[in-house]
Amino acid sequence: MxxxxxxxxxxxxxxxxxxxxxxxxxxxxxxxxxxxxxxxxxxxxxxxxxxxxxxxxxxxxxxxxxxxxxxxxxxxxxxxxxxxxxxxxxxxxxxxxxxxxxxxxxxxxxxLTLWLGTDDENQMTSLAGIDLYPDVIEQITNIKNLRCHPYEFYQKCGFVIVGVMPDANGLGKPDIFMAKRVQR
The missing domain is CATH 3.40.630.30 (Gcn5-related N-acetyltransferase (GNAT))
Structure with missing residues (x-):
């Protein structure tokens, strides 16, 4: 390959x-x-x-x-x-x-930076199916992967969660933003 x-x-x-x-x-x-x-x-x-x-x-x-x-x-x-x-x-x-x-x-x-959005439309993480607005940062800090969401794959590739857009795909369906620096 x-x-x-x-x-x-x-x-x-x-x-x-x-x-x-x-x-x-x-x-x-x-x-x-x-x-x-x-x-x-x-x-x-x-x-x-x-x-x-x-x-x-x-x-x-x-x-x-x-x-x-x-x-x-x-x-x-x-x-x-x-x-x-x-x-x-x-x-x-x-x-x-x-x-x-x-x-x-x-x-x-x-x-300088590579970024991505990885949606959670099917309650694959603890960020989905809830109201994130009361404390978005707290929810991101305590994120849990419930059903093989790809955010953990990207973390293994060096990406970090830099934010989330609540309700991006409908109520309780966020988009998780991840990024990494590519210059040495």
């Missing part, structure tokens, strides 16, 4: 990347990319100078996973969006390799 840029002419890999979005998010975030049209539109949006799209592929051209980066704040900050790994390859370190690769890509472009 190796990680490469996804080119706009690599039709088979583009189709695979789109299919991964539909399949990879359908259980916990079914409205993210509910069909191939929306997923293809998302992949196509990455063929722009202010974006990065990297794919983990094997020697046969099978896409194992992919990651995107979106330039913000004049290139000082980049958003990690999205990250998806083929279900049968999860837990093998591919996601961590993709994150590390994106971090290097951002560093090479002069970026």
């Amino acid at each position: 190796h990680i490469i840029n996804l080119g706009s002419d690599a039709e088979s890999m583009i189709q695979q990347a789109a299919r991964l979005l539909v399949e990879g998010f359908q259980e916990h975030w079914p409205n993210a990319w509910p069909d191939m049209d929306s997923a293809l539109e998302e992949v196509q949006a990455f063929f722009s100078t202010d974006r990065i799209i990297r794919v983990a592929v094997d020697e046969t051209g099978l896409v194992w996973g992919w990651i995107g980066g979106i330039q913000q704040y004049d290139g000082n900050v980049w958003e990690l969006h999205p990250l998806v790994v083929r279900s049968e390859y999860r837990g093998r370190g591919i996601g961590k390799l993709l994150v590390a690769d994106l971090q290097e890509q951002v560093r090479e472009r002069g970026g």
Whole structure:
């Protein structure tokens, strides 16, 4: 397996990347990319100078996973969006390799910070299903992972929780903001 840029002419890999979005998010975030049209539109949006799209592929051209980066704040900050790994390859370190690769890509472009939002629409953490407003900071400080929410994966990759947007996806459905410095 190796990680490469996804080119706009690599039709088979583009189709695979789109299919991964539909399949990879359908259980916990079914409205993210509910069909191939929306997923293809998302992949196509990455063929722009202010974006990065990297794919983990094997020697046969099978896409194992992919990651995107979106330039913000004049290139000082980049958003990690999205990250998806083929279900049968999860837990093998591919996601961590993709994150590390994106971090290097951002560093090479002069970026200082990599950030992401990781929604909790299904009460996967202790931040969901409650009113966060009485004491948002206290709730973040005492966050608990109730059902394999990906925020702990990102913590293992060096990200820290820098905030939360209560009710971002509806009442009691927050978006958890995480970030890390990428410059040494």
